[in-house]
Amino acid sequence: MTSRRLRVLMIAVAxxxxxxxxxxxxxxxxxxxxxxxxxxxxxxxxxxxAAEEFMAANPGTRVMxxxxxxxxxIEAVSKGTCEIGTSSRDLKPAEATQTVEGVxxxxxxxxxxxxxxxxxxxxxxxxxxxxxxQVADIFAGRIKNWSQVxxxxxxxxxxxxIGLVNRDEASGTREAFSKLVMKGIEFDPTAAVLPGTxxxxxxxxxxxxxxxxxxLGFVKGSPVKALIIDGVxxxxxxxxxxxxxxxxxxxxxxxxxxxxxxxQFIEFMLSPQIQDNVVIDGGFLPIGVGGK
Amino acid sequence: MxxxxxxxGHDAAPEMCADPSSAAAAPQPPKHSARRAxxxxxxxTYLKEAALKNLFLLCAFVAVAGVALIFIFVGIKxxxxxxxxxxxxxxxxxxxxxxxxxxxxxxxxxxxxxxxTGALVLGGPLAVGTAVFLSEVASPRARALVRxxxxxxxxxxxxxxxxFGLVLLRPIIADLFGGLGFGLLTVWLILAVMIVPTIATLTxxxxxxxxxxxxxxxxxxxxxxxxxxxxxxLPAAKIGIIDAIILGMGRAIGETMAVVMVAGNASVIPADVxxxxxxxxxxxxxxxxxxxxxxxxxxxxxAIILFVISMIFVAAIxxxxxFGKRVG
Amino acid sequence: xxxxxxxxxxxxxxxALAVIWLAAIATVGAxxxxxxxxxxxxxxxxxxxxxxxxxxxxxxxxxxxxxxxATLYVTALAMLITTPIAVLAAVYLAEYAVQGRLxxxxxxxxxxxxxxxxxxxxxFGLSLFVEGLGMRLSAIAAALSLAFLLLPIxxxxxxxxxxxxxxxxxxxxxxxxxxxxxxxxxxVLPSALPRITTGVIxxxxxxxxxxxxxxxxxxxxxxxxxxxxxxxxxxxxxxxxKAQEGINVPSAYGTAMLLVLxxxxxxxxxxxxxxxxxxxxx
Numbered sequence: 069m070t071s072r073r074l075r076v077l078m079i080a081v082a083x084x085x086x087x088x089x090x091x092x093x094x095x096x097x098x099x100x101x102x103x104x105x106x107x108x109x110x111x112x113x114x115x116x117x118a119a120e121e122f123m124a125a126n127p128g129t130r131v132m133x134x135x136x137x138x139x140x141x142i143e144a145v146s147k148g149t150c151e152i153g154t155s156s157r158d159l160k161p162a163e164a165t166q167t168v169e170g171v172x173x174x175x176x177x178x179x180x181x182x183x184x185x186x187x188x189x190x191x192x193x194x195x196x197x198x199x200x201x202q203v204a205d206i207f208a209g210r211i212k213n214w215s216q217v218x219x220x221x222x223x224x225x226x227x228x229x230i231g232l233v234n235r236d237e238a239s240g241t242r243e244a245f246s247k248l249v250m251k252g253i254e255f256d257p258t259a260a261v262l263p264g265t266x267x268x269x270x271x272x273x274x275x276x277x278x279x280x281x282x283x284l285g286f287v288k289g290s291p292v293k294a295l296i297i298d299g300v301x302x303x304x305x306x307x308x309x310x311x312x313x314x315x316x317x318x319x320x321x322x323x324x325x326x327x328x329x330x331x332q333f334i335e336f337m338l339s340p341q342i343q344d345n346v347v348i349d350g351g352f353l354p355i356g357v358g359g360k
Numbered sequence: 361m362x363x364x365x366x367x368x369g370h371d372a373a374p375e376m377c378a379d380p381s382s383a384a385a386a387p388q389p390p391k392h393s394a395r396r397a398x399x400x401x402x403x404x405t406y407l408k409e410a411a412l413k414n415l416f417l418l419c420a421f422v423a424v425a426g427v428a429l430i431f432i433f434v435g436i437k438x439x440x441x442x443x444x445x446x447x448x449x450x451x452x453x454x455x456x457x458x459x460x461x462x463x464x465x466x467x468x469x470x471x472x473x474x475x476x477t478g479a480l481v482l483g484g485p486l487a488v489g490t491a492v493f494l495s496e497v498a499s500p501r502a503r504a505l506v507r508x509x510x511x512x513x514x515x516x517x518x519x520x521x522x523x524f525g526l527v528l529l530r531p532i533i534a535d536l537f538g539g540l541g542f543g544l545l546t547v548w549l550i551l552a553v554m555i556v557p558t559i560a561t562l563t564x565x566x567x568x569x570x571x572x573x574x575x576x577x578x579x580x581x582x583x584x585x586x587x588x589x590x591x592x593x594l595p596a597a598k599i600g601i602i603d604a605i606i607l608g609m610g611r612a613i614g615e616t617m618a619v620v621m622v623a624g625n626a627s628v629i630p631a632d633v634x635x636x637x638x639x640x641x642x643x644x645x646x647x648x649x650x651x652x653x654x655x656x657x658x659x660x661x662x663a664i665i666l667f668v669i670s671m672i673f674v675a676a677i678x679x680x681x682x683f684g685k686r687v688g
Numbered sequence: 689x690x691x692x693x694x695x696x697x698x699x700x701x702x703x704a705l706a707v708i709w710l711a712a713i714a715t716v717g718a719x720x721x722x723x724x725x726x727x728x729x730x731x732x733x734x735x736x737x738x739x740x741x742x743x744x745x746x747x748x749x750x751x752x753x754x755x756x757x758a759t760l761y762v763t764a765l766a767m768l769i770t771t772p773i774a775v776l777a778a779v780y781l782a783e784y785a786v787q788g789r790l791x792x793x794x795x796x797x798x799x800x801x802x803x804x805x806x807x808x809x810x811x812f813g814l815s816l817f818v819e820g821l822g823m824r825l826s827a828i829a830a831a832l833s834l835a836f837l838l839l840p841i842x843x844x845x846x847x848x849x850x851x852x853x854x855x856x857x858x859x860x861x862x863x864x865x866x867x868x869x870x871x872x873x874x875x876v877l878p879s880a881l882p883r884i885t886t887g888v889i890x891x892x893x894x895x896x897x898x899x900x901x902x903x904x905x906x907x908x909x910x911x912x913x914x915x916x917x918x919x920x921x922x923x924x925x926x927x928x929x930k931a932q933e934g935i936n937v938p939s940a941y942g943t944a945m946l947l948v949l950x951x952x953x954x955x956x957x958x959x960x961x962x963x964x965x966x967x968x969x970x
Contacts, residue, residue, distance in 0.1 A: 109933075113748070116910075120744060132919075134909050137650040231540045236625070237459060238650035257457075260542045260624035260636040263646065266934025267526075274531050275540055286935070405867055412869050416780035419773045423843070424797040426836045430804060433815040489711025497708050508959070509716045515890070515951040516722065517897025518806075519924045520944050523931045524722050527729075527941075553718045560715070584701035589708075607803065614805025617899045617924075621931060641807050648811075648904065663811045670803045678796065 102130045103329045107141020107154030108240045110183065110265075110283060111318050114350035115154055118342050122333055129329060137238030145175065145321050151330040153321040156183065156240030157247070176326065177319050180337050182353040184284040184307040184315040185245055186294035188269065190276040194226070195219045197296035200313060204249050206230060206279060209256025214277065220299065232259035233268050233280035241265070244316045245281050281314075285352050307353055318352065434667060438660030450661060456627040456638070458647065458655040465640065465662060467629045472639040474630075475547050475619065476612040483552030483612075484605055487559035488594075494560070495567035496589055514557035522621035525550040530622050539634035542624025548633075550618050555608040562607060566600020567593055599684030603677045610673040614666060616641040640666055723948065730945025738942050743910060748936050752943055757912040758827070758920030763896045765831035765916060770838045771888055775877075777839070778846035783872055802840035809837050810904035818905055825907035828916035833905045834898060838891045845887025849880040882965035886958040893954035897947060899924040923947055 105115055112135030119131035136144070138155040142163050145153030158177075165174045187203055189195060197220040198206075205211045209232070214225030234255055235242035246255070262268050268280040273291045284302055287294045294302040298313055306312040320326075326334050336342060343354040442450060445463045453464015490510065494503055525546060533549075534541030570593055578588040594601065624636020625646050638646070644659050651659055741751030777794075785791045804812075813833025823829040853876050861871040877884075899922075907919040908929060921929075923943055930940035 113935075116748070117744070132909055132911070134907065136908075139652075140650045143652055229538075233540065236646055238647075257628050258626050258631070258635060260540050261626055261638075261646065262624075262932075264933035264935070266937070267932060268934075270934050270937070271540055275534055277538075278540060409867055409869055413780070413784050416776045416784055420777035420780040420785075420794050420843075422773055422777065423794055423801050423839060426839065427797045427800050429816060430801075430808070430812045430836070433820060434808060434812050437811070437815045486711050486714055489708050490715045493708045493712035497705060498712070502712070506712050506716055508955070509719045512952070512955055513715070513719050515893050515897070515955055516719075517899065517924050517947055517951065519897070519899045519928045519931075520722070520726065520947055523927060523940060523944050524725060526931055527937070528721075528725050553715075556715055556718075584697055586701040586704035587697070590704070610803045610805075614803070614807070616805065616807040617928060621928075641805060644807050644811065645900070660811060660815070663808045666805050667808050670805060670808075671800055674796070674800045674803050677799070 101128055101329065102132065103152070103333055104150035105131060105133045105152045105154060105333070106136050106144045106150040107152075107321075108138040108156040108318065109135040109238070110138075110156040110240050111135075111154040111181075114181070114342075114346050114352065115337075117346045117350075118337050119333075121341065121346070122336050125336070126332070131329075131333060138240035138243065140238065142175070142321055145323055148323065151322065152326070152333065155319045155321055156316060157243045158317070158319070159321065173323055175321050175323060177321055178326070178334050178338075179317045179355050180320050180334070181318040181343075181347045181350075181355055182307065182315065183244075183318055184302060184304075184312055184353075185241060185248070185281050186284045186287045186302040187249075187279065187281050187297060187314070188272050188287060188292040188294055189279050190272055190274075191291060191293045192276045193293065194223050195295070196223070196293065197221065197299065199298055200249055203295075203297070204251065204253055207232060207234070207245075207250060207255055207259070208253045209258065220296070228277045230279060231275055231277040232256055233271055233278050234259040234261050235265075235268065235281070236261050236263045238263070241281065241283060245314070248314045248316070249281075283352070285350055304353060317355070430667060434660055434663050438657060438662075438664045441654065441657045441661040444654060444657070450658075451665070456643070458651065458658060461654075463654070463658045463661075465643075465658075465665070467627060468638055468640045468643055468662070469665070470629055471637045472613050472641070474544060474637075475551060475623075475639055476609055478544060478548035478633075479551030479555055479612040480605065480609060482548055483555040484559060484608065486552060487556040487604075487608065488563050488601065490556060491560040491563035491567060492589055492594075495564050496585065496593065510557050510560050513553065514561070517617075518554065518615060519617040521550055521554055522618035525618060525622040533634070537634055540624065540636070541634075542622060542636040543630060544633040544635075544637065546622040547619055550622060551612045551615060554615060554618060555611050558611045559604045559608040562604035563597070563601050566597035566604065569600070570596045599680060602680055606673050606677050606680075610670050614641060614670060616645055620645045726941070726944050726948050729941040730948075733938055733942025734945060738939075739946070743939075748930070748939065752923065752926060752939065752946075754910050754912040755921050755923045755926040755943070756946070758906070759896050759922040759924075761913045761920070762827045762830045762834070762902065762906060762922060763892055765827055766834035766838060766895045767888065767892050769831055770835040770842060770891070773835075774839050774842035775846050775884065778843045778850060779872055779877070781843070782847045782850035783868070783876065798840040798843055801836060802844070804837075806837060806898060806900040809833055810901040812836070813901060813905035823917070825905065825909070825919040826917045827906060827913045827920060830902045830906035830922075831916070833901050834895050837898065837901060838895055841891045841894065842887055845890070846880070846884050849883035849887065850876060852883065853879045882961050886962050889954050889958040889961070893951050896922075896950055896954075897924055899928050903928070923950075 105119065112133065116133045119133045122131055123129055138157050141150070141153035142155055142159065144150045146163065146166055146168070159175055163175060165172065187198065193214070195214070195217055198217070202211070202217065206217070211217060211230065213227065213229055215227040217225040260271075262271065265282045265286050268282050269286060269290055269292055272278040272280045284294070284304070284307065287302070296302070300306050300311045300313065302312055307315050320334050320337065322330055322334070338355070343356065347354050441463065445453070450463055450465060451469070452466050453462065454466050455462040455464045456467055490506065494506055498506060529549060530541035530546055533546050537545065574592060574596060575588060578592045583591070619639060620642040623639065623642055625638045625642060626636040627638045627643070630637040640662050644662060647655065647659055738751050739756065740753050742753055744750045781791065781794065810833065813829055817823045817829035817832050818825055857875055857879060858871055861875045866874070902922050903925050906922065908921050908925055909919045911918060911920045913920045924947060927940055927943040927947065930936055930943065
């Protein structure tokens, strides 16, 4: 009786072992038709959808997408953890060409979409336009009360403490905002740090003292007000014609020139099927639009 | 104790009854093998018994191995930061700005302690009150409602608490008190509810283990229910309640997912209870996705600190229990 | 004078008991608020499409089926690993152990393990299983990490269950000449089985709701695991990411509601087993 039970246990262990071994083996075999894409949380939604459509169009392939942040994505592609790293910021020189353990390689950057960052406030906020330097002063914590803010139309804000909403450091949006708006000035360290675009949007939508920044694509149809920056309204047209100042490119990064499945996927990403539908649905601009 | 009392109460008769029923409960009646075992206890049987005993001991030892492995594998990843920054600058440094090379976790330690203390002040009385209710005050019907509620509170995943705090509690706090709603106040309210099951269950056990005779003695001297609870039962169960509270402290300081959603994650000591703040646990969640190099090492260093804090709490419970036994 | 004192005494008693009632009501109220809020907002989400289809589109619309599969998979795997070890460890502590330094060490270790914050357990799993043993982000790495979290929980409930089996039942067995293992395996464990099962089910609920351990050992990739080496995103991780991203909040409500329903189901099953057992014994 006892030995029978022990035997059952041993068989169970053996089966589990066999399953896990088979698992290892199968995942190794599968890796030839498998593509891993890691990086920007900004790009994550559209990359996920592009991956789904790519897999539907190319049966037998598997594209795994995970949003881990632009820097992590670039690091992952450098280390070879993934074939494509996605980023919402430009490569730093130190990243573009790297030497690891005596081997020098360069990362190749393919631009796949354009994005603009909107500075958002609650619709009940009377302020409707600011200069880039005013925005920087607010996010640096130099201006702490809305009554210190006067917009381009001469409207003064109410006597309320400003509720700063910042993004986490993993965010490519924060990095781009820091570069384009803050220009080297540190963010106020007492600001709330939220890890997602939607959270920033819903906090700003609910609080009349709040100010935050999100991708222009996520402003559409939500109860927040995008501020006019340096006299230019945050619209897709103004991003396309280059007048809106807070804009950036979104990148796919590969280690060396993309090859095989990675190359196919990047080409697919640049095809009209993705550019004219998924990219626009995601709130971004196709890469062909608004150059320069 | 209870078992012994049972045994002296029941005599040989129920034992006779118990025998066939328990034999029937076993998968196969042991008649055949029992006779064999009676006739000869072989060397093989003896060896098998010894081997099994050691197998069980090995299983029990997995717990010890687990603690050692955690210490080693979190340790090797985090230890270098102590050498690099210096343990005192790490623990006592006032600035946490890892991307600029500042690895002082003092603000995070203070914030964690602030979060824990407030949760305890709010949740401790709630939990002890609930435990007293369950053990001393409640009618069977009320108990049948409250006890499952406490168990369910323990079962709800912490991420659900966090989500609830984010979508319902945070906007309410923001509307009532101003600010964005991310801050100590919101975290205290969430954590207070989360530590209720931990403290209440153990406090109830402690109260239940106070002998019934002590209650009767108190009532017979004309004490009211409250006087009995306050002057007799709570002091008698003191050690157990302190243990429960320390465990609740551990739960509060180690909680991550519920806190990260409503704390606001600013790496400074907050100016007031409505300002965002970062703790030892939430810094790991926030930074892990992108941390590399020394920054990542520092996060493992924070994990070492958290591990040590939890060990200190467990050791404190040990010491207090031993002390209590000696006094009692 | 004396009657005045008695009145005071009774007034104090009344107020204090009212406060105790309030504490209990607040506790139940907190649970009620959470449940009602999650249910009211989540019930509309719970369609067959939501539960049984894959997510699609830019906003992860559609279903969460892969996350449900991943949750069940990793929970089952963790229970499969933990339960035998934990039950045998409890058998040792309850039946074989002699008080001494060894047993004290084991108990101290179990208590310590039980109070390790889950985020530390997550980093431990990342360090040992994912990176150290090269398992990468996988269901097996998550299950092994969860095993350390669940071990002390199951050991404690099992040990209590074994100790609750009356001693005279054991004496009956020994009296018939049964060996210790025969007594334990055929008499004690079967009698304790319902209570052990209750503990195991509640622990499974804990595993299914765990976020911090799983996110660092199994990752966030939407994937229904087939082999234990596959990564995946469990429901709690999915809820956390959706809550933090804040784009697809309705779906987060749905996931939260499913999680709460799952915990409710685990609790009810455990309760039902406990009650049935009591009726059988009584």
